[in-house]
Structure formats: structure tokens, C-alpha cells
Amino acid sequence: MTRYQTLAALLARRIEQGLYRSGERLPSVRILSAEHGVSISTVQQAYHLLEEKQMITPQPRSGYFVSLHKATPPLPAMTRPAQRPVEITQWDAVLDLLNSRQEEDILQMGSGMPDVTQPTLKPLWKIMARLAQKQDPRLLNYDTLQGLPALREQVARLAIDSGCQLSADDIVITTGCHEALSVSVRAVCQPGDIIAVESPAFHGTLQTLRGFGIRVIEIPTDSATGISLEALELAFEQWPVKAIIVVPNINNPLGFIMPEHRKKALLSLAQRYDAAIIEDDVYGELTWEYPRPRSLKSWDLDGRVLLCSSISKTLAPGLRVGWVAPGRYRDRVIHMKYIATGSTATQTQMAVAEFIRQGHYLPHLRRMRQIYQRNYETLNCWVRHYFPCGICVSRPAGGFLMWIELPEPFDAVRLNRTLSESRLQVAVGSLFSASGKYRNCLRLNFALPMDHRAEQALAVLGAAVEHAMAACAVDALPALSTE
Amino acid sequence: MTRYQTLAALLARRIEQGLYRSGERLPSVRILSAEHGVSISTVQQAYHLLEEKQMITPQPRSGYFVSLHKATPPLPAMTRPAQRPVEITQWDAVLDLLNSRQEEDILQMGSGMPDVTQPTLKPLWKIMARLAQKQDPRLLNYDTLQGLPALREQVARLAIDSGCQLSADDIVITTGCHEALSVSVRAVCQPGDIIAVESPAFHGTLQTLRGFGIRVIEIPTDSATGISLEALELAFEQWPVKAIIVVPNINNPLGFIMPEHRKKALLSLAQRYDAAIIEDDVYGELTWEYPRPRSLKSWDLDGRVLLCSSISKTLAPGLRVGWVAPGRYRDRVIHMKYIATGSTATQTQMAVAEFIRQGHYLPHLRRMRQIYQRNYETLNCWVRHYFPCGICVSRPAGGFLMWIELPEPFDAVRLNRTLSESRLQVAVGSLFSASGKYRNCLRLNFALPMDHRAEQALAVLGAAVEHAMAACAVDALPALSTE
Numbered sequence A, B: 001m002t003r004y005q006t007l008a009a010l011l012a013r014r015i016e017q018g019l020y021r022s023g024e025r026l027p028s029v030r031i032l033s034a035e036h037g038v039s040i041s042t043v044q045q046a047y048h049l050l051e052e053k054q055m056i057t058p059q060p061r062s063g064y065f066v067s068l069h070k071a072t073p074p075l076p077a078m079t080r081p082a083q084r085p086v087e088i089t090q091w092d093a094v095l096d097l098l099n100s101r102q103e104e105d106i107l108q109m110g111s112g113m114p115d116v117t118q119p120t121l122k123p124l125w126k127i128m129a130r131l132a133q134k135q136d137p138r139l140l141n142y143d144t145l146q147g148l149p150a151l152r153e154q155v156a157r158l159a160i161d162s163g164c165q166l167s168a169d170d171i172v173i174t175t176g177c178h179e180a181l182s183v184s185v186r187a188v189c190q191p192g193d194i195i196a197v198e199s200p201a202f203h204g205t206l207q208t209l210r211g212f213g214i215r216v217i218e219i220p221t222d223s224a225t226g227i228s229l230e231a232l233e234l235a236f237e238q239w240p241v242k243a244i245i246v247v248p249n250i251n252n253p254l255g256f257i258m259p260e261h262r263k264k265a266l267l268s269l270a271q272r273y274d275a276a277i278i279e280d281d282v283y284g285e286l287t288w289e290y291p292r293p294r295s296l297k298s299w300d301l302d303g304r305v306l307l308c309s310s311i312s313k314t315l316a317p318g319l320r321v322g323w324v325a326p327g328r329y330r331d332r333v334i335h336m337k338y339i340a341t342g343s344t345a346t347q348t349q350m351a352v353a354e355f356i357r358q359g360h361y362l363p364h365l366r367r368m369r370q371i372y373q374r375n376y377e378t379l380n381c382w383v384r385h386y387f388p389c390g391i392c393v394s395r396p397a398g399g400f401l402m403w404i405e406l407p408e409p410f411d412a413v414r415l416n417r418t419l420s421e422s423r424l425q426v427a428v429g430s431l432f433s434a435s436g437k438y439r440n441c442l443r444l445n446f447a448l449p450m451d452h453r454a455e456q457a458l459a460v461l462g463a464a465v466e467h468a469m470a471a472c473a474v475d476a477l478p479a480l481s482t483e
Ligand SMILES: Cc1ncc(COP(=O)(O)O)c(C=O)c1O
Pocket: A112, A175, A176, A177, A178, A179, A202, A204, A247, A252, A280, A282, A309, A310, A311, A312, A313, A317, A321, A322, B341, B342
């Protein structure tokens, strides 16, 4: 890199980190030249480069300004849920979200569905067709409870990439990650027990805990580094927390990867308070960096981590193939699995095992990572362009989900209602809280093709948000005056 | 029918009902002729016919005797479980049974697996191949929570045969009948609640109840007419029973069909004590009579019956496609379904829906009923031939399961251990009790081909039973003398 490129990169990073905010004036050429010990023309070249990238805008006679809407919005701040055990609500809202799957003409920006249209999935279809043509009756009969050995071997092999040493016998196959989570919860807890969760957290996990009569403590979570270990420790001190559920690699909904030292610290905290960790790795293979980050399980020496995952986000959720590496809870997990559904479907397990064994999985992953990253960049532009100022936006390190925080008292539930007229739907933030927090947040899916229809949807969404925020501001006035 | 045929049929029925027992002398030709007002030669012709069928044996100068081992063994008597809430155990034994699925060289006479090798399943394979060839990405993505409308429509249509008026919207698709049962239990009960079950009862149901912390009351059950309504009423009077789980049509393991008037009486009892009924109909389509018997659900006016079923026994358990018609508990069932596994696999649902829609289901059922009935007759002969006297044997009205009761203190658990050397396995009776009763019973599968290997197995089994019973008799002596 030349000098001016280095300087431009530095300035771009500052803008992205929100050091210079949207519309703000940048330092003069003279000051920058002095600060960085470079020539005036180097600074000018750097500014030209950023101008080309539409990150900054020159204003005649005043210098350069950070382009409006072009600056990266700041990250959501550390969340601050109530740190005491709460009952979980929100089922009706979750149901609304899930029911909209039925309506084909709705653009489902709120869903957690991956893109299943890529040609790298063709071998999977072929394998399924061939399995059906072979007519092996064993595929129609009950599989063993633990799952197909051929699949368990492939899962164990893939786990090496996340730093895990597992054998096929350490794996239990489940009906999706959902079942992996629910049998894990039931293996480590009794009704009435307390589990600590990130906040926000995946609504499926919250509903599962609710269904089993578990109380949850929502722990403050940072959108870049994950669950607050300090707050978690406090919770451990105050309450008999039995287990922690985390999504440390590509969190849903915040998109972060927990830094390694924090992962290790989380594990030792769990050891200290003798709690189980349920690690949900369902998005872990979809990180944009390669090789993928390590799982908590990879440092787990005493078998207290139950690693749950599936092919739902990487390959095809409709096959309902997931798994858990349950550590020391293996026997109980198998029992709970029997209780919930009996054995897992045989043929779909075989198809997935074959797909991985034949070497189609990693090329598919590579492609999906690229597509999602490109989609993310596009969505990011559109959000900056179409949304009003004053919002915070997550910076996912992979996957296909974006979390947007709007100023309170913005109400995403109300927003969704107006959006349904435009056949558009987002996931409202309150789904991701046991106690109905985050109504001012929403989650967007960028596994959808980022085409003209999506851009139009973003424009509608941005306008609706702007409108709603303006209405909030007006709403807030009488409330103030009557108090 | 001619006169002598009518008379022979009458005598055969008496023998089958145990009125004339094995080895017993039959009335003289003269007496029968007087009793029935027919000629002596008619009686002689009737006896000859029965002799041809090997049901009776002539003894020179003494007349006719019921053939040894050819008489139908009596039915097991009404069971007498302890009628108070108990904790469920037996998981280890269930696990042993399930694990033997892995060992291909074991003849699994204890399993609940159907025959999935018949040519009437070919269209299913074809449909699956065609679905894979079409490469419709929707099949790879999440289905709706309630399940594929196309499948729900077919299930509702089939339910007409059991007397039910259901619409597609009354059905929730599940991952096998197992999940249907477990979400139903969770929809109507809380941990600590009491549920009444038949005794013996399907081990999967018992383990599910155990997993959810439900206490069960085992109700005496008759091997011809089903759960004792008198005992059930007593249980209702003494305990706060929240629900009843029954398998009224082709009970597992006893094989009975509850008579209609008892079904109706069961329903009104549930109404009177405001309890839910979880009706497990998984074998209901496999009755040898046609049309199939009505389900409890067909009389259910106030939505208290949750009808659970699947294609596992009729088509293919490996596909894991089941359903529940949850009546008034629909919303809670959908919630519990979300919690357990999320939505059901899309493609397998589609394949089953197509198979039924294209009209392959009923011809397949017809064939399976015939095969199982023929297998039953063969197994029945072998049991009479190879087993010692003094046993009781169920008379299934369909399905592919036979229940054998041996005199106490015979121990089927110990028997199974010796059988494993012969690569043979049966289901021990104690699996079917919450409290470890029925160790003197075993359940045999006759969906297996009743071929030479099976006959050999029956011979080994019969000899082992005879040996064990003799040992029991010896064991019992010192116990008597020291008391
Ligand atoms: C964090 C997380 N865990 C688990 C799941 C459920 O995965 P599956 O579809 O494999 O059951 C999801 C799906 O939305 C998810 O986002």
C-alpha cells in the first residue's frame, strides 16, 4: 500500500467505527498532514480516494464531511436486561412470524431461512434421487436411537475444524438443532431450574425453555464481544444457575464471534460454578473468516459442554438433520431423544452423510459464505441509504442476519403491522427477549436474493421506520406534558 | 355351508375359545348327534374335517381328543397392576431393546418394526426419486409449523374411515407418532400430574411420561376388551387424574380392539371427570376386519380427545411422519411441537401425501393386512407346537404383535440373556409396565418373514422357555421349604 492508501484506510476505519459520525466535518488537510507526518498532497489523495468511495463529501470552502447515510452506523450498545429470573412470553408473536411462512407472496425478511437455491446443492438432490432409486428397505425402517453411524462419523470429522476431537460415538443425531437444544435442556435441567441466556437470544431457545418450565436470567450482551462475563458471574453469585445457553460463533441475532480469551473465560466460569454449557453452533460454519473459529467445546475437558448444531443454516433446514455432542450428559440426552421423537429419519441422515462424504460440503460452504457476505454488503448500503440517522446496526461476522436498533420508544410490533400491507415482514426484536424487551429492534435476513424487490422492500421499510420514528417523537410530547 | 361344516365350525370355535382344552376328550358322536339333532354320519363328517385340520385326534376305542398343543392357548387374564401413582423405571431395558437394532445378525422378534419390503411400497420409492429429481428448493426449506397442507388434507380424508369428521386445519403433523404423543402429553399436563394408562402399555409412552415427570396409574386391562372401566372410575375417584392414554384399536402389546360400547363408555367417563384422552391409533389401520373400527375421536363432541397416529406401522417408520388431531388443545400442541423440534421435514411429508393422494395407500394396507394375518397364523401354530403347555397367548385382531404370558416366576429378562447367544431377541414384558411387572411375559413380532429362520428361532425360544420354566419349578422348591 502507498502512503495515501494507508491513510485512507485508517480514516475509513475511523468512519466505520463511528469516530467521525455521519455528516460530521473531517479534520482539515493541514491538521491531518501534521498529525500523520505526511505531505499535504498525500492527505489530498487519501481524501480523493474516500470521496470516490462515497464515504466523504467535499463542501466548497468548508472541507470534507462524512457522507450522510454513508457512515457505518454504530453498533448497538451492550444490552441491559433485567437480571433476575423471568417467565418467558412472546409465543403469539413467534407464531405470527412462523405462520407467515405459509404466505408465499410475503417477502420474509424476518425469517431465519438460508438460501437453498445454489447449484452447489445439486449433488444433494442427486444423492437423494439415487437413494430412492436403490430402494434399500433399511432406509424405510427405524434407525438406531443415536443416529446413523455414517453420519456421526462425518459430523465428528467436520468438528475438527472447530478444534474438537470427537468420535462418532460422541455424537447423537437429532431432528434439527431445535431438538438438539431441547433434549440438551432436558438432560441438564428440571422444571423450575434457572438457565442464563444471552440477551437478545434466539426465540426458539427461549420458547423451549418456557415450554419446560425453566426460568431464565437474561445476561447483558455486547454486540461485538458477546455475553458479559461480569454480569454472568454476578448471576451465578446470586442465583442457582444450572446452565448457560450461548451462541458464541455468529450469534443470532447479534452476529458476533466471541473472542477466544472470552470463550475460555466463559468456560472457566462455568467450571467454577459447576454449570453446564449448551453451545449452539448452528451458524458457526458460516463465518466469513476461514478457518472457522473454535467452539467452546474444543476447550471442554470435563464434558460439561453440550455442542448443538445442524445443517439447517448451511445446507437445508427442510431435512431436519441436527446433532448434539453431549459430553458427560450422553446417556440422558439419548433418553430424552427417545422420549421426544424416537429415532431420527433414516434416509435424510443417509443423504447428508453421503453429501459430506463425497466432498460436496466444503465447496458449498465456501460459496454460501461468499454469497452471504456480498448480500450483507448490499444490504448494509441500502440500510445506510434508506434508513434515517440515529440507528445502530450489528456487524455480523458471518451468517445472514442483521440486527437493527432504533431509538426508543420506536415500536417494531406496530411497524410490522403496517408492513404487512406491503407484503413485507421483519422479525420484531421482542421475540428475542424473555421479557418483551427490544420492541425497538428488528432483525433482517440477507440470505434472500438482494435484488430489485429486496431494495424496494428496504426503501419501504426505511420510509416506514422514518415515519414511525417521527410519530414516536410526536407521541412522546403529550406524554411529557400530561405528566 | 352344509350341516357338517356348520357343526365343525361350531366345534372349532369352542376349541378356540378354550371350552374344550388341549388333550381333553370331546363328546361322543352319539351325544353330539342328540344335542344338535343331526345324524350320526353328519357328526362323523364334522369330526373328520377337524381331524384334517389337525385340531382333534382320534384315539382308538376312546373317541376324539383336542390335539395336544393344537388347542388355542387361553387368553391372558385381566392384569392386576398396583393401582396407585408410580414412578416409571425400565429405561435401561428399553435401551437394550433399541440398541439391538444396530446388530444386523440378531433376529429381532422383540421389535415393533413393520415389514417394509413389499412391492406395494414401490410407488413410494418412485415418488421420492421424482421429488428429488424435480429439485424444488421449497422442499429443502422449513415447512410451516403445522405441517404441509397437502399431507394434512390426506390425513383428514383417511380419518373418515375411522368415523372422524376432520378438516386439514384440525391436524398437526409431527415427527412420528412418538412426537405426537409427547406433544400431546405436554399439551394437557404439567410435571407431577397423574395420567392413567393401560397395563401393559407401550414402553415409548411410559418413558415419555417418565421424561416429563408425570406419574402414572396403571389400570387393569383385559386382553379381549381393553382397559377396565370400573378400575378407571375408581382411579378417577381416588386421584386427580388429568388424562388417559389408550391404544383402543389393536392395542400394543395385547392386540385387542375395544368393543364400541366400551369405547363410548370410556369417553363419557372422561367427560364426567373432565379428563383428556390421548388416543394412540398407530396400529388402527391394520385390523384384519374391514372397514376398520371407529376411533374414540369419532364420538368426541367436546374436543377432549387428542388422536395420535403415524405411518410408522402401515408404511415406513424411517420417514418419521406422524400427526395429531388435538381437538381443543390445538394451540398448545402447536406450541409444544415448536418447542420440541420446530417444523417437520418437508420432503418426507410431501412423499407421503403424494403416495396417499395417488391411491397407493389402501392397496398397500390390504396387502399388509393379509400378510400379517397369514404370518400370525403361522406363528400361532409354531407357538402351540414349540412352547410348553400352561401359557396364555393374546389373540390380536390385527397388527403384528403377539403377547405371551408364562407362569410366574418365569423371568423373561433372564431368558433374553440366554437367547442373545442364539442371536435372538424378544421384548421382555417388564418394558410394558411402569413398575417392572410382567417379567413373566414377552412380546413377539410377526411382521418378520415367517420363514425357516423364524421357525428355528421359535423352536429355540420354545425350548428355552420350557427349560426356564422347569428351572423355575425347581427354584421355587427351596423357597417354599425355607419359608
Ligand atoms: C441460533 C439458532 N439455533 C437453533 C436453530 C434451529 O435450528 P434447526 O432448524 O436446525 O432446528 C435456529 C434456527 O433458526 C437458530 O437460529
